[in-house]
Amino acid sequence: MMGKFGGIILILILLMWCCDTRRTVVEFNLVGASGDKPELTVNGVERNIDVNEAGYAKVTLEQGEHGYGTLKYGKDRIPLFIEEGNDLNIFIYGDNARGNVRFEGNGAPKNRYLNSQIMKNLSFDYELDGTEFLEQLRGQIQERVHFLDTMGFDAAFTEMERNRIKYSTYRALENYPLYHAWSTGNKDYQPDTVYLSCIKNLIKEDEKLLVLKEYQEGMASLVSLISTYHLQEFDAYKQLIAQLDYVANHLTNRTLREFLVDRYIYSYLLGAGIDEHTDDILKIYDLHVKDPALRKRFQECYDRCMKIVPGKPAYNFMFTDIAGQAVKLEDFRGKYLFINVWTTWGVPCRYENIAWEKLEKQFADDNIVFVAVSCDNDRAVWEKRVRENPKGEVQLYMGSDRSFMDFYMIRGIPRFILIAPDGRIINSDMSRPSSPETVKILREYLKEN
Secondary structure (H helix, E strand, O other): OHHHHHHHHHHHHHHHHHHHOOOEEEEEEEEOOOOOOOEEEEOOEEEEOOOOOOOEEEEEEOOOOOEEEEEEEOOEEEEEEEOOOOOEEEEEEOOOOOOOEEEEOOOHHHHHHHOOHHHOOOOOOOOOOHHHHHHHHHHHHHHHHHHHHOOOOOHHHHHHHHHHHHHHHOOHHHHHHHHHHHHHOOOOOOOOHHHHHHHHHHOOOOHHHHHOHHHHHHHHHHHHHHHHOOOOOOOHHHHHHHHHHHHHHHOOOHHHHHHHHHHHHHHHHHHHOOOOOHHHHHHHHHHHOOOHHHHHHHHHHHHHHHOOOOOOEOOOOEEEEOOOOEEEHHHHOOOEEEEEEEOOOOHHHHHHHHHHHHHHHHOOOOOEEEEEEEOOOOHHHHHHHHHHOOOOOEEEEOOOOOHHHHHOOOOOOOEEEEEOOOOEEEEOOOOOOOOHHHHHHHHHHHHHO
């Protein structure tokens, strides 16, 4: 009898718990839009929003899916705050969300605040000396915090916002040395003790703040600045080791240390790929990073990097030329292939294209083909540039399919790739045409052929 009664009580408790589960409804209304689909990201989880023909969608978020988020719409990124149990209705007018978004519902006040003009478009005067620049940052923080305090939000959100404001504003410290040197013409500028002391004081170990993207980026930036400022020249591996040494010797919070070690090594892997330092770096990673989600993401990145190490098969692309004819990797079998991934609008691309044309002429009689692949969004712009500036090398257009970019993990352009006559990768991140090393490398391979 008691067992049956106990079972009934358990069922009642479960029913009460289910009824108490707080779900949040987010509605999307696209007014006068031409077809872009919104993407909602909350706590790192992305949702593609399928709106109907009228531009409407309704999404129910489960318990725990709340906090700071981002609405991606076309090229725009709109900050959001999803409050558990408080429904939110988002209206977007036209194809551009920035400046054309409206919020309704119980969750609207904090989102109106996040998207108010005072919370956006910070500008900095980098010509100021170190002390004046820091005063400028403090002034902007005070102005935004004062605005926050007038909103009357709950204490927990207000405190979190104070930290978000602080770390998002102090991110400007990362750019200050370079921008100050550029804007003042003082190429020999070095950060002073006031600048360095400020950075040290901002490095605050607070595990609770790791939910903030601004804190994550801020800590990664500040630790990098304080650990590498003494390096005289840029060397990605030396920079990484300096970052990791600082984390190991100066930080005590295990979760923060794990986050930063993952962040720095993951970034190095994305930039440098698999190299002679990889085995040593992996040992450090295994020692500090235990979180399954972080390790899964890192392993996926490592596996992608392994696909583009020297000797692996090159991506079997098929692009179109200026006449619209298909051109494939296989068409160049038996010849070395030097690929230039570029765009018409990129200033570095234009600079390298000058050296690129010289290389093409220099190696005109050799067993190598120079192929320029444009990743412009607008084919008409690319065609106009090619017709106005005819070149001897093969000119191809990538189109909207970015599989080639994903395969080679291309995050910045121009990017250069060297392929062997058998269709295998020699170097997926080849030196630039303007580098003296490039001619030497090409000569060595062509000599062997």
